Amino acid sequence: MTRAYDAIAEGYAALNATSLLNEYYNRPAIAELAGEVAGRRILDAGCGSGPISADLRDRGAVVTGIDASAGMLDQARLRLGPDADLLVADLAEPLPFADDSFDDVIASQALHYLEEWGPTLAEFRRVLRPGGRLIVSEEHPAAIFLADRLGGGSAEYFGVRARTEEWSLGGQTAQLVFWDRPLHAMTDAFAAAGFRITAISEPAPSPAAYERFPEAFVDRPSGRFLAFLLFVLEAPGA
DSSP, X not given: OHHHHHHHHHHHHHHHTTOHHIIIIIHHHHHHHHOOOTTOEEEEETOTXXXXXXXXXXXXXXXXXXXXXXXXXXXXXXXXXXXXEEEEOOTTSOOSSOTTOEEEEEEESOGGGOSXXXXXXXXXXXXXXXXXEEEEEEEXXXXXXXXXXXXXXXXOSSSOEEEEEEEEETTEEEEEEEEEOOHHHHHHHHHHTTOEEEEEEOOOOOHHHHHHOGGGGTTOTTSOOOOEEEEEEEOOOO
16 A cells, blocks of 8 residues: 555645545545644644645644655645654554654544554554544445445445555556445444544535535535545543
8 A cells, every 4th residue: 555655646645635525525524523723732644645734733733644655745745844743654553652642633534444443543542642532534334335336336335345446646556455344343443442432424515615516516405425424532531
């Protein structure tokens, strides 16, 4: 996955900055759930090209970004500047931070690259202070299941399974592997790691989305669609 994202880093960063799902859907939803972040120490886990880190920093947070792809972090430095606190780190490995280092951890579209969530969630719990928050954004398992069925597939909803996609961005092609899991597997993993769910969100797009992408809402009278599922999790105090 690291080599794959290194190959498409520049194209992915450009897409991420303009797409409906990222710029007008996921990022506003995370910002709303995060609320007031001024002065909070936040780990952007799987920060990619840094758009969420930029949002948080602009609102006064002290942000550290980590990603397994050095190419993606190069794109993040272009966005955030050379003084940004960015580190190469693999979410499948122990995190290079002391216990209780952060007030919040943001994991946006990052956990689905992992077959096993347990060790990573345990590390998030370790580096969060008591009472800290983990905000997770993931592909909605129902949306994945429906897309597979509408495409003529026969994937089982239940269980953890790999899904491979080929992405072509910026003149480069890469194969990406995602690990799909049902909702109960997500919540079971959160509970096993000691987190308490305080909010679940199936967000609406930002108001600007309707003007920027009118064609996407022609057959959606509600103005909503099923794409991502977001959680706010609390690390209970001792």
